[in-house]
Amino acid sequence: MAVSHGSLPFQEQIDYFRGKTDIPTRAWTDIYNVEHDWAFVVAGATKRDLLSDMRGAVEKAISQGLTLEQFRKDFDQVVGRHGWQYNGGRGWRSRVIYETNLRQSYNAGRETQMADPELRKRRPYGVYRHGDSAHPRAEHLFWDGTTLPLDDPWWATHTPQNGWGCKCKKFMASQRDVDRMGLKVGPAPAVEYEDRTIGVNSPNGPRVVRVPKGIDPGFDFAPGQSRLNAAVPPLRAHDPLPDPGARASSVQGAGLPNRRAPGALPAAREMPANRLLPTGLTDSEYAGRFLAEFGATEAAPVVFKDVTGDAVVIGRELFTNAKTGALKIRKRGHARELLLLADAIKDPDEVWVRLEWLYSRNKAVVRRRYISRYQIDGEPVPALSVFEVGDDGWDGVTTFSPESNDPDYLEQLRIGVRLYRRPQIDKK
Incomplete structure (x- = not known):
């Protein structure tokens, strides 16, 4: 054979x-x-x-x-x-x-x-x-x-x-x-x-x-x-991403040097209003819409290669309770913005990597962070979408909070080593 x-x-x-x-x-x-x-x-x-x-x-x-x-x-x-x-x-x-x-x-x-x-x-x-x-x-x-x-x-x-x-x-x-x-x-x-x-x-x-x-x-x-x-990263139970307004000292990692990038994030991209999912869907429907963005289903995960060539396994287990296996999407309060989270993974503004020491567990983890901003039609402020994945699971932030676009807060997220920056296209 x-x-x-x-x-x-x-x-x-x-x-x-x-x-x-x-x-x-x-x-x-x-x-x-x-x-x-x-x-x-x-x-x-x-x-x-x-x-x-x-x-x-x-x-x-x-x-x-x-x-x-x-x-x-x-x-x-x-x-x-x-x-x-x-x-x-x-x-x-x-x-x-x-x-x-x-x-x-x-x-x-x-x-x-x-x-x-x-x-x-x-x-x-x-x-x-x-x-x-x-x-x-x-x-x-x-x-x-x-x-x-x-x-x-x-x-x-x-x-x-x-x-x-x-x-x-x-x-x-x-x-x-x-x-x-x-x-x-x-x-x-x-x-x-x-x-x-x-x-x-x-x-x-x-x-x-x-x-x-x-x-x-x-x-x-x-x-x-x-x-x-088993390779689908679970929702991280510890060390969540910082909320807008968090102190810079609370999000600094250890290991890879925290190199701050020159310049600001690329300008927020315009997105149609239908990138926000409707209210009232079931957890299974929300999960299905997110997974479909990658060609996955609840029954069949896929291996997605990001813009840097690294792999992220996308599957139902992203949104399940570790003990019961039940979906838990609506309880997190960001179900409508799931497609923006998918957009951040597929086509990010920037990708950062850092090595962080977890003192509570006496171990180091490597984490990749995908950052994107979108101007959604009809929304007064840009949406910020962040997806971070590492050996210990993933966490994400998708918000329309005005504080999330504060330059100081954005700089807190842009730490480690930048692997990728979305090319800017000059409009004439």
Whole structure:
């Protein structure tokens, strides 16, 4: 199986695999479903040194594009070095370890690529294609050619690989691709669930799981999706952005030098009144309008590359309660200005970065701050929109307060190292 994208290394696949943690297990059911996004396991490998060496052999196969026979040489060396007594024959066991890890890391890497909002604009559909399995499943053959928007909930459980030995794939497609292939978008195939018993031979005993028909237990998830969801920065609980009128000393960071930029912020840009959302929407509607600005949905986050090339993962979790998972937008009182916050991320006036030491937690964090001002039609003063994101989450300020346009307050926000300034266009 190829592990390269064109002539370039498939870095997203490699990064996904390297992000796993070695977890000793006695049976394959010890780690289940999305837990495989985070854990490298080999059923029956209970010793960490054995697991570490086997992981190295798999990573070598992924990063260097080794064939199964080449991997088997490393597999034999690891087995011999540790005297590992594994279940099943050599050919079957080495194939399962090789193919499952390579295919699922490949699929996870492709899912990361598909989360790019610009790519999704051009190719918004996913097409299910059956592989060349020796013993094809009837359901997988039936799903062949299924074409759905990439954010359709069906993909959450039916994104390949969908079982042991499954070689099905999901491809991105534009409307032109769909027309050329003679496909039709939707509806999603009906999903019928069934109870399956797993772990009959596990030391922990059997248990019953519920999975869609046609999908093996443990494969009913989109590879890498849980990692993408986890990468969405949560709303920061501590160290909020300063309110207009705050003292300068209360917002100074430590670490990167606080270089104040010459000149004022670029002039406020004119914006139509419809950039303010209507009142009375639900939290879900407000979130949907914000996410749509980036090509994301509540079900599918995206990786947005800003004007400096840095990535921000945009998803529902930006606005959720960390404990309950419920949306909390209207309680913050700035729901109507959410599109202005999106504008600040997509097309900022300036981007600043600074290293700040958090004395309360004895750690340093790097934070990027996006600053923009807009003159909204019908509003007496410009709106200030600020989005700041770091390892500890994000915080934002969007306000029409007159104090927010005070030069002293704006200078408090322009600290650290400036990475970007929006070019000014002279009007003649």
